[in-house]
Amino acid sequence: MTKYLPLGGDGMKSVRIAILGFGNVGQGVWKVLTTNKEEVTRRSGYEIEVAKILVRDINKTRDIDVPKDILTTDPEEIFDDNSIKIVVELMGGLNPAKDYMLKAIEKGKHVVTANKLVIATEGTQLFRAANKQKVMLCYEASVAGGIPVIHGLNESLTANKIEKVIGIINGTTNYILTKMTREGMDFREALKLAQEKGFAEADPTSDVEGYDAVYKLSILSSLAFGTNVSVDSIYREGITNIEPIDIQYAGEFGYTIKLLAIVKDENNSLEVRVHPAMVPSTHPIANVNDSFNAIFIKGNAVGDLVFIGRGAGDLPTGSAVVGDIISILRSNLDLSNGANTKMKQEQIEIKDMDETECEYYIRISAKDAPGVLGEVTSIFGKNNVSLSSVIQKGEYTEYVPVVYITHKTLERNIRKSIDAISKLPSIKKVNNIIRVEKF
């Protein structure tokens, strides 16, 4: 590998890069590189030239003014150009993004990507290839947009044994839950508003059912614990069942409902899960609203850390991508020490969801008759679930909502209890079960 690259004007080194995909994020990267050229050059030590941009249609009208001669529809032009040292993949989706990244790596190019799907599902293969070729594969933008959490775990907190990472890492659901909490909207209304504002897609499944958060949590967990945490091993529950009444009760108990992505090391076995949770309203994370993201990290030396910022958007994501490019340039494009994180030799076990422990909020509709609550309490007791609070609000209807908060207990015990309770003739429905997460 060439270590010293051609000099630009003023004895400044220069480097040629290529961008694959020129949608929202691609254009954000272009904007950051042009608007902040002075800062980027000073801090990287290189003048960065975007030599090629891979697009589907060269003649498409774009909001942004880019010289036409750098646009191409032929990826091979980029892979075959030895003067291009860094390839920035911003196409999204699994393929051809993954194949293109692999090709770039095999040609000895460093790769920067914002692609959570590829890193979460095909990361192992890509990192193996990158280590073999002694190139860097950077992916700060794949999780939590502009928040430097990958850098944090990978560079700043390296002295720590990480104990847990808890994040609000999906902006769409945080926006929806904020509207439900602050303005009393129900899920449908809040989703519709999010779609109108461009925070949710026409098909919102990936966000509201927690899939997006699962990909990102897989990446965070693998990095934090130096082990491969596959997407399939992560428990997932979305926010579609959260009703305004749950948010009201949460408030009464001093909690705020957030969609959390959680990974914890519990005696050398990992709990990894994505689900809505009640968090203490006084915790800084409870006050992270709208489409903002937040990550709580507990390290055995650093203690509690929280990062809050924008999890999406062209410029915040562009900030992360260009930050990665600058990191590669500051290592002088020379990575003989292997800059990609080394994983542990042994695989860490993932706990079965039944074996995880939490406090639980349980809301049921019970017949307003003598003895009913006694039956429920006795089922909890038999299954070793001990209760910390009960609220029953007398409304003069046949069925009344009753809400329980449990002490810390095994998920298995809760499942058994719910199974038995829902079979009681006096219970109309177990409406909702929401975990309570303390930090």
Next chain:
Amino acid sequence: MTKYLPLGGDGMKSVRIAILGFGNVGQGVWKVLTTNKEEVTRRSGYEIEVAKILVRDINKTRDIDVPKDILTTDPEEIFDDNSIKIVVELMGGLNPAKDYMLKAIEKGKHVVTANKLVIATEGTQLFRAANKQKVMLCYEASVAGGIPVIHGLNESLTANKIEKVIGIINGTTNYILTKMTREGMDFREALKLAQEKGFAEADPTSDVEGYDAVYKLSILSSLAFGTNVSVDSIYREGITNIEPIDIQYAGEFGYTIKLLAIVKDENNSLEVRVHPAMVPSTHPIANVNDSFNAIFIKGNAVGDLVFIGRGAGDLPTGSAVVGDIISILRSNLDLSNGANTKMKQEQIEIKDMDETECEYYIRISAKDAPGVLGEVTSIFGKNNVSLSSVIQKGEYTEYVPVVYITHKTLERNIRKSIDAISKLPSIKKVNNIIRVEKF
């Protein structure tokens, strides 16, 4: 410089380092290196051996079990040992810490320090020496303990033009203000408690008068804006004048009082100041309590970012120091590209405090008589200060407290107004002036 160092067992490279000073932080570093040996070795690619520790007294009884033969009272033993590649300075104070760092650099050793005083006041000379010797000078631990804000500004947010940095970077004052806010203590009581708990020193001047925050802000400002911001150029005001009644009023207006360190780029001229300020109680920073620190950063690409964490303590500071050691090792101890931040060529102007703009909270004791408030309002008007709220609470005494909140105005206008108001015969005293900081 040797690029490849001797291999330890398992083909693992190894490196010898020295620690100068073995107080609280030095012992924290030792604990992190020993407790997290596995993580540190995996992530750095090196086995780290603490070869020497400089102490004042070898035979002093220590809580921590360190082999006596690595303790020394002779610094030259360390500088003259070519096998020692990294020197960690944790002595504190200006000298001999600075001389020792310089000596280590001149001997081609990388330096890691937690010393805010030396970096803030002598940083220019040290970085010049480090760049000349192509060694790294790392100082993550010098600001905000375990929060990776130096790394954030220096590595992750490099793609941004930074617009402002606002921090709670002194844990002692945050602890005192938290006690005053939550438990209604006055300053003296809260200070006494902080001293009892070990959060404040016997002579608390450096913390409560804002000097400590000034050193840290000088470091943050220089890094964020690529220019030297000297300690002397920073406006400073401590928290000793904050009274419980100010905290009460703040609450009524929806604000929380924090000691803030602020640097802002206003049209290519910097506002740099440390003073107590009212911040909106809904902002995540308002909920950062006790001895926790927080840093708010606004970049032109990333938007708003907040980092929250422990600003002091042996292990959080140890986390930052060992993180710096690992960064040096991951660059393979080879820094031909110059890893220290490059400053801008031109110096950025620092705004005169008179020319800064803020909203202001002003509390006065006024005679409860007709026409008094009219006089005050008219003075504000003549000086172009426009008011957004006034609270006067009728108490049946000769003098009543009157509180004003102004719209954004020049400090100069406030000073002129206060000067005139305090001369009015009907005004007993201008009790307090506190800036209101929006984010």
